[in-house]
Amino acid sequence: LWTPENIAEDAIARVQAQVGNDQVLLGLSGGVDSSVVAALLHKAIGDQLTCVFVDNGLLRKNEGDQVMAMFAQNMGIKVIRVDAEDEFLNGLAGVSDPEAKRKVIGKTFIDIFDCEATKLATSPEHPVKWLAQGTIYPDVIESAASKTGKAHVIKSHHNVGGLPEHMAMQLVEPLRELFKDEVRKLGVALGLPEDMVYRHPFPGPGLGVRILGEVKKEYADLLREADAIFIEELRRFGWYTKTSQAFVVFLPVKSVGVVGDARRYAWVVSLRAVETIDFMTARWAHLPYDLLEKVSNRIINEISGISRVAYDVSSKPPATIEWE
Numbered sequence: 001l002w003t004p005e006n007i008a009e010d011a012i013a014r015v016q017a018q019v020g021n022d023q024v025l026l027g028l029s030g031g032v033d034s035s036v037v038a039a040l041l042h043k044a045i046g047d048q049l050t051c052v053f054v055d056n057g058l059l060r061k062n063e064g065d066q067v068m069a070m071f072a073q074n075m076g077i078k079v080i081r082v083d084a085e086d087e088f089l090n091g092l093a094g095v096s097d098p099e100a101k102r103k104v105i106g107k108t109f110i111d112i113f114d115c116e117a118t119k120l121a122t123s124p125e126h127p128v129k130w131l132a133q134g135t136i137y138p139d140v141i142e143s144a145a146s147k148t149g150k151a152h153v154i155k156s157h158h159n160v161g162g163l164p165e166h167m168a169m170q171l172v173e174p175l176r177e178l179f180k181d182e183v184r185k186l187g188v189a190l191g192l193p194e195d196m197v198y199r200h201p202f203p204g205p206g207l208g209v210r211i212l213g214e215v216k217k218e219y220a221d222l223l224r225e226a227d228a229i230f231i232e233e234l235r236r237f238g239w240y241t242k243t244s245q246a247f248v249v250f251l252p253v254k255s256v257g258v259v260g261d262a263r264r265y266a267w268v269v270s271l272r273a274v275e276t277i278d279f280m281t282a283r284w285a286h287l288p289y290d291l292l293e294k295v296s297n298r299i300i301n302e303i304s305g306i307s308r309v310a311y312d313v314s315s316k317p318p319a320t321i322e323w324e
């Protein structure tokens with residue numbers, strides 16, 4: 001019988017049998033999948049679990065603090081927070097191609113992870129043996145299809161690509177057989193708050209692919225503020241749960257505006273909101289004009305570095321959900 005409680009019990013027993021008394025490392029992103037793995041492994045093996053949370057400077061507003069509050073403070077899980085904004089932004093300087101940006105971000109994650117795994121090992125002869133990942137069933141299908149050449153790769157997902165060989169860790173993937181809605185139910189059964197489990201997905205490269213072209217700290221800071229306003233108003237108008245994914249995109253283009261008596265020459269952003277079941281196809285969300293108006297006014301009035309707000313009315317296909 002499929003109930004979240006049965007799945008949790010079964011997964012806990014399997015993990016315990018698999019790793020015994022060994023240490024397990026988990027890359028925690030704050031997304032649904034890795035969060036559910038963290039909660040599950042914490043139940044299964046307690047202090048043998050260490051999570052690494054990397055703040056890459058490309059997260060949403062207050063995200064780092066929220067992840068630490070939930071997992072470290074509330075749940076008592078061991079979480080190492082690595083502040084690596086400079087490392088990511090330096091690596092991204094001068095890089096404007098979307099796939100090249102994904103590669104830089106993916107490699108920087110792995111370097112940091114490698115470094116943390118080495119620090120955690122009790123000695124060089126006894127490296128950390130287990131690496132937990134929030135791989136879910138659709139990821140398994142997708143990567144199998146791309147290996148056999150059946151899927152045409154449109155965007156390389158930064159987290160599929162593997163670790164350096166010397167790390168030689170074995171994988172613990174307790175969600176490998178589950179679909180997203182099952183993972184969410186499992187998360188709730190494990191005690192994670194619903195608003196965290198039902199959050200919109202956020203891509204691994206984060207704001208790095210929502211700032212078109214070269215990524216700069218100035219752009220990331222503006223985008224974080226604009227995105228927070230959009231999401232806040234979506235929730236207030238009751239549209240957050242009616243959309244599958246919604247966010248702001250930063251366009252490195254300047255436009256003239258007038259605020260009060262003064263001319264303003266500042267950046268442009270676009271709002272993006274879609275409805276979809278499987279993220280393979282998507283329809284742009286027909287958000288109410290009142291909501292769009294409120295968001296646009298707030299962004300331009302509250303953020304002096306932004307002078308204009310557009311709304312993306314492209315469906316997938318032919319457009320993709322993210323702009324890069």
Ligand code: XMP
Binds near residue numbers: 155156245
């Ligand atoms: P697209 O833009 O391809 O997005 O229509 C489909 C879904 O995938 C997410 N996405 C990514 N997720 N790494 C990720 O982990 C990536 O590089 C990446 N690119 C897109 C996107 O947010 C949407 O949910």
